[in-house]
Amino acid sequence: MAEAWWKEAVVYQVYPSSFKDSNDDGWGDIKGITSKLDYLKDLGIDIVWVSPMYKSPQADMGYDISDYEAIDPIYGTNDDLDHLQSELKKRGMRLMMDLVVNHTSDQHAWFLQSRSSRSSLQRSWYIWKDAKRDEDGQPQPPNNWSQILGEANSAWTYDEKTDQYYLSLFTPEQPDLNWENPDVRAAVHDVIEYWLDKGACGYRMDVINLISKDQRFPDAEPSLGPGRKYHPGGKYFVNGPRMHEYLQEIKQKVLEKYGAITVGEMPGVQDVDEIIRTVKSGTGELNMIFIFDIVDIDNVPGKVRMTFQDWSVKDLRRIVSKWQRVMTEKDGWNSVFCENHDNPRSVSRYTDDSDQNRTYGATLLALMQTTLNGTLYVYQGEELGMRNFPKSWDPLEDYKDIEAINFWKKSLDLYGDNPEELAKQREVLERKARDHARTPMQWTAGPNAGFTSEGITPWMRVNDDYREVNAEKQLSDTSEGLSVWQFWQRGLANRKMHKDVFTYGTFEDVGPESEEVFAYVRTGKRSGKWLIVLNFSGKDVDWRFPDDVEVKGWMAGNYTKEKPDKSTEGSVALRPWEGLLGKCVD
Numbered sequence: 001m002a003e004a005w006w007k008e009a010v011v012y013q014v015y016p017s018s019f020k021d022s023n024d025d026g027w028g029d030i031k032g033i034t035s036k037l038d039y040l041k042d043l044g045i046d047i048v049w050v051s052p053m054y055k056s057p058q059a060d061m062g063y064d065i066s067d068y069e070a071i072d073p074i075y076g077t078n079d080d081l082d083h084l085q086s087e088l089k090k091r092g093m094r095l096m097m098d099l100v101v102n103h104t105s106d107q108h109a110w111f112l113q114s115r116s117s118r119s120s121l122q123r124s125w126y127i128w129k130d131a132k133r134d135e136d137g138q139p140q141p142p143n144n145w146s147q148i149l150g151e152a153n154s155a156w157t158y159d160e161k162t163d164q165y166y167l168s169l170f171t172p173e174q175p176d177l178n179w180e181n182p183d184v185r186a187a188v189h190d191v192i193e194y195w196l197d198k199g200a201c202g203y204r205m206d207v208i209n210l211i212s213k214d215q216r217f218p219d220a221e222p223s224l225g226p227g228r229k230y231h232p233g234g235k236y237f238v239n240g241p242r243m244h245e246y247l248q249e250i251k252q253k254v255l256e257k258y259g260a261i262t263v264g265e266m267p268g269v270q271d272v273d274e275i276i277r278t279v280k281s282g283t284g285e286l287n288m289i290f291i292f293d294i295v296d297i298d299n300v301p302g303k304v305r306m307t308f309q310d311w312s313v314k315d316l317r318r319i320v321s322k323w324q325r326v327m328t329e330k331d332g333w334n335s336v337f338c339e340n341h342d343n344p345r346s347v348s349r350y351t352d353d354s355d356q357n358r359t360y361g362a363t364l365l366a367l368m369q370t371t372l373n374g375t376l377y378v379y380q381g382e383e384l385g386m387r388n389f390p391k392s393w394d395p396l397e398d399y400k401d402i403e404a405i406n407f408w409k410k411s412l413d414l415y416g417d418n419p420e421e422l423a424k425q426r427e428v429l430e431r432k433a434r435d436h437a438r439t440p441m442q443w444t445a446g447p448n449a450g451f452t453s454e455g456i457t458p459w460m461r462v463n464d465d466y467r468e469v470n471a472e473k474q475l476s477d478t479s480e481g482l483s484v485w486q487f488w489q490r491g492l493a494n495r496k497m498h499k500d501v502f503t504y505g506t507f508e509d510v511g512p513e514s515e516e517v518f519a520y521v522r523t524g525k526r527s528g529k530w531l532i533v534l535n536f537s538g539k540d541v542d543w544r545f546p547d548d549v550e551v552k553g554w555m556a557g558n559y560t561k562e563k564p565d566k567s568t569e570g571s572v573a574l575r576p577w578e579g580l581l582g583k584c585v586d
Helices: 030-035 037-043 078-090 109-114 182-197 243-253 272-279 313-329 346-350 358-369 402-415 419-432 471-475 484-497
Strands: 010-014 047-050 067-071 094-099 128-130 150-154 156-159 164-167 202-205 261-265 288-290 375-379 506-509 517-524 528-535 541-544 551-557 571-574 579-584
Touching (some): 010 484, 067 078, 094 182, 182 243, 243 272, 471 484, 484 551
Antiparallel strands (some): 128 164, 156 164, 506 517, 517 528, 551 579
16 A cells, blocks of 8 residues: 555644634634644644635635635635744644635625626526426426525525526525536636645545536435425436546646645445545545545435434444445545534534543544544544533524524424424434534633633634633643543554554454444554454443454553553453553464
């Protein structure tokens, strides 16, 4: 397996509005990021990936871009970004930008020109279609596709002035670009080059597998049931017919000149061959993609994201084992992550976030992630074990995300007179809302968790637990065990020290499938064989060693900062949410 700098890098995702406010306006900003670079360097971070900071009306928290080459004033200036780059370089770190080119803002100059008239020279830069007409002659959408961030609504938005609909898969404020138009593709290439020329090391590419649409634009199957007007149309735009062509064009015309790191956000794709075609070494278009199987583990199959089903440790084992093996056997590359800005907090989702077990649950997940093959991504606050905010928060007051707002509005409309069903929808919201990942970063136990100054109202409410869960407390923790931050720091250092094992080594799951324990062996050319045992349960478990695994000694665990004094023969007693890392006889 060929080595590469981007394979070994640890990437830290910053959600800029919630990271650090430097000018007391209640919003995080670029100067706030710059002020915390030493914190990130000490943690073990190599690349800082910042979610969109471009000029935007903020209909979808910056994913509706009105100027790709300008920083939004709420985050600072282009000069502030240049300074951030300079400070990163001093520390041997790099900046990764977010590329959002499936759609723009409806306030982007391209779209304003496109919607100005049917004869506009940029009309074909977006996807415009004639309306259907109902029996009263009223305009109706061209097909029945539902909006991704609000499936009760149409994916098409009517423009009264020109009497046509434009495709807006996410929200009406985010019109989809028409990638069939070569002028659009050339303009996107220019955007990509702009930030690479200014020193960015690469891109996370937002929903990049949605850029090619089936040009027939047929109706979607009624997957949400006969009573619903609109339905998910992903079959006709997820990994569409010309996607690979468009991505190869980007690679050959732009990316190869810079040696850039690329990671694609590609929701809705399951086909292994299709994924390998995208990320295969040498011929693939991207270095890696985000495979969403783990963060989709509690979604109802075939339904939208805002659903819930139970999952088991067996499911987790199958997912992890599958992709660890597939990428090695087929010469692809993994991304490793459990959190991002679009998902709830991992400690709340996969473990027990109670005061008693939060640290153990968060460090269990850290141990798993720091010992898996692939490029590792850490989301802001994950290194502290930040958790979901309380169920008592008001959906109408405290939730800010457009997806959550649309979901709760739909739930009230459908089930306002059905308290039992509305309570079920409320539970889905409390479990799955993206807002959980977007509360302000908890720096201190002081006012506003140190995110902004005392007396300032943050753009979003600070989680109630900040006095106990914060960076200042965890960095100085001297208790018997390691804090979550200290555990991540040690795990990242160990990962880099033994990169032949944890970045490039072979993977084998071991032991029988279990309702509680997920265990695997990683083996490297220089550092030998290592065993990782993870108790994903709140119970005491006696785990028996497989006959072909012999442990010399336990090197690390999440209950003590010292080497665990545990059995290495026969079986080992695991406490709730306990994880162990052992060195094996080769």
